[in-house]
Amino acid sequence: MALNELLKFDKVVPLIPRTGVQFLDFGFSLDKQSPAPKEWGFFDPRTTLNNEKIPPCVRRGDEETRGVESYAVDVKSIVQMFDRVWVPVPFLRRESQGFFRGPTNWARAYLAKLDEPDADGNAYRLVIAVDTALIDFIESEAYLAPSPMDARTGREFALPSHKDSIDWYYSETWVKDWCLELFKEMLEAEEKRRRQFNFRPLSNDEIHDQMQGSNEHVARYRAFVDLLFSLDIVPSFKLVDRVSEPRTPPIDVDLVLDLGNSRSCGLLIESDPEQLGVDITKAVTLQLRDLSRAEQVYSDPFPSRFEFARAQFGRDHLSIRSGRAEAFGWPTVVRVGVEAARLAARRSGTEGASGLSSPKRYLWDEDARADSWRFNSASGSQEQSGFATGVAFTTLVNDQGEPLHRIDKHLLDLDPDKGFPAIRALYSRRNLTAFALAEIFVQAISMMNSPMLRLRRPANSELPRRLRRIILTMPTAMPLAERHILTQQAESACDLAYLSLGLAHMVYNDDGTSRMAYTLEGRTHADKDDTGPEVILQWDEATATQAVYLYSQVALNHSGDARTFFDTVRHPANRHDPQASSRLRLATIDLGGGTTDLVVTSVAVEGSGANVTLIPEQEFREGFNLAGDDALLRVVREHVVEPIKRKLRDLGLGERADSALYHLIGGDRGDMKAIELVRRQQFATQIAAPIALGLLQEYETYDPLQPVESFTRKFTDFFNADSMPTADLLAYVNAELAKQGVRDFRIQDIEFEINPVEIDLTIRSVFSEMLQALGEVVQRYRCDVLILSGRTSRLPAVRQILEESGAIPSHRIVSLHQFRVGRWYPFRDYRATVGDPKTTAAVGAMICLLGNGQLQNFNFRSNELRPKSTARYFGKLDQSNRLLKADEFYTDLDLDNPDYNLPENPFEFRGPMPLGFRQLEVDWWPATRLYSIDYANPESARKLNPKTPLRVTISRAGKKLVNKLTGEEYMDNPGLAIYRIEDRGGTRVPNDQLRLRLQTISQSQGYWLDTGILLGS
Known part of the structure; x- marks a missing residue:
């Protein structure tokens, strides 16, 4: 607990x-x-x-x-x-x-x-x-x-x-x-x-x-x-008297957040007004209070899941009778993390959609939902069955979840309904990222002003704390378009959190424009009421991980003498290379839940002795949407579903066991009821995924040099009292399989074999090809050290594949979960090691933030690190997500250059197709899905299909702007848009007859953890 x-x-x-x-x-x-x-x-x-x-x-x-x-x-x-x-x-x-x-x-x-x-x-x-x-x-x-x-x-x-x-x-x-x-x-x-x-x-x-x-x-x-x-x-x-004037300015706090596809974690870093530098040991882990089990507080990395649930501090209908209508009005409308996961597990199944496994998976989806989001029925009140509206937060957004104060005035002229607060809760999945982030920000603001945290700093215990900066990490190869959307969502979340807490309000000008005005506790400059927290999205997860490694080795183990450390660990092949002899070349492979990323960084040293500056330069970056959750799904299919199937066969179903399970956890059918959709999803999250995670935890200790015999564990061994599947779900699963003809079947009676050798083969089948490709890059760049990070890197097969590839000697591979960091590390385990490599991205981003002159023995020019696009070749993807030479539409892209535009080379459109990109010229290199192009509607398909192939030209969607502070040029929207369409006869077709939309996953209906589809996809 x-x-x-x-x-x-x-x-x-x-x-x-x-x-x-x-x-x-x-x-x-x-x-x-x-x-x-x-x-x-x-x-x-x-x-x-x-x-x-x-x-x-x-x-x-x-x-x-x-x-x-x-x-x-x-x-x-x-x-x-x-x-x-x-x-x-x-x-x-x-x-x-x-x-x-x-x-x-x-x-x-x-x-x-x-x-x-x-x-x-x-x-x-x-x-x-x-x-x-x-x-x-x-x-x-x-x-x-x-x-x-x-x-x-x-x-x-x-x-x-x-x-x-x-x-x-x-x-x-x-x-x-x-x-x-x-x-x-x-x-x-x-x-x-x-x-x-x-x-x-x-x-x-x-x-x-x-x-x-x-x-x-x-x-x-x-x-x-x-x-x-x-x-x-x-x-x-x-x-505390924050009424009288003059008031002492609040203490500034920075929030560092690693929002992942599967899990997230954060840090709060408080500045000391009497000290220029920062004591990194005083950084505290972000805590989330469980608002439906108030005694529980979570400070470890937490699930990225969210659920719609109104936070209640008792009986609002009676509190109103006291004469105070807004007492204990928690402003946000979603719960995040462990609380959300528990609420999702306790859904009745009749309330409709109430949450997602992670909003970050759906940054591409801007469409309004066809049916309303509902409050989770397990959140404790009979009033929760309605639409997910009715709190302070939802009065600030429209039905699509767009912040009202951020909607362009011209769009409101075209569609006045966009300017009304949410009524039907048809929020797009993209905008739900802001909903989840706003809840995290509100919890952070509450935590940093809590008596418990303030009283640990007696000198400033009666001063309020305010957010100065919000630093978010991102996947290394996150496409520019998604990066832009994530920044927008984080900024919107910050605005909405402050408006709903009363730390800011809108000021409306006579010309119809408006602006945010912050209170003294909310603004970041005492004399400017329009300056709120700054949202920074600059450092990727793999680079941040390198910062953790460098800080531990240079600042702590070598007291700032970077050259001595570099000379100690430099690869023999680099010691006689003039270009490499004064640098350290680090490679990091970060295996998360949703993405796997590679970064190769060359670090130069400026200065002498322990008085030096580290200057990083990224030489290569790449990322793929193949990671831990894909391995988890494969383990579910081969080591969880298969034993169930064998049991059904033994009990008399024979070959019908396949169809029985497909009926339960396979794809959508036309006759499926709402309760079946919910139970399928609950089977995935309450039964299949926890058992698979339990199998993987056992496998993490596997050593092929010391083989162990397989053994079995009972169904109940995979759960504790809080995580046990609900009785309703177990009864449903048993009853549905009984309808298929099996007798005396109880899923609770199944025993699951744990065979580390077989699980190892399964993991290898997922990652071998990708890791061998990444290993080849590591070898070609002659990296001195390869760092493995991310929760999935704990799987033994990951390191073994890289060792077997010969990309780099085994002793030069650093598995971060075994890396000794010391007592400064906020998430350290009892051995002062990293323990959970998920945490290194957030801690590393903190080091990147503070390394610009605020840390002793560590001056790290992280501002030199600029995330660049990895899209060089763009075209149509095949069913294996490959971009073949014959399907390339554009080559040598330079999307980081705001003056660059795509050549006006049309490509043929014959029907719906996925579009994506790869970085390297060779077409065996894995590609990344980014867009889909389709007919705008069935009527467009009926009219235009006889006129195919259509010739489509696309262009950059944004326009070039200049940052007033830095003078740097950038694109206000780095996405792509349809520029011109012609039918096969050369006649112009209106651009709105086709739709080019972001879509970074192949299943538009959702991820397997959200749909529960375990078979047939």
């Missing part, structure tokens, strides 16, 4: 106003040594349910009873009612004679009884959430949240003790009704457990019959509040 580290807070904790919802974590146990009472006695006669009487506490623990005791409430009763639910708690303003009547609706508590004690022996976790918004105090109105005056005067807010008279608070109708609903749900959960299929909701009379008193729900709540106070772990709060 991923629990947050606990911090011993001071008696008064400062909170930064207007930083969204802030969380504080506490742990405790209720053993004999605990100072808290274990039982409370109440006077609560049975009259009418939920009447206006507040049951007084007549006994606490072993104290003498101070009146008639109707019943007792013990700790078990409290936990039974409040375990893993949000409930308001009275953090009231201290006065000289006790407490003021409020604020009443700005703090919530979440209690979690742990399945097993945490590392400190705590049996329980408590999360206090605080809404840090300020509301002007008006004497005649309810005091619901701290006011600007409270912040200005430094007033304290605390939990009252049992001696303080706050019956007025317990009498608040919305508070009592909140408790009553929790009590009812507690009873109904027990009733449902006992009755199962015969369950029906309880009436108020039935609830009253099961109560010990008419207000037992309030009594339990009073006991809960007293328990929190008696534990003596919850501090008081005060709001």
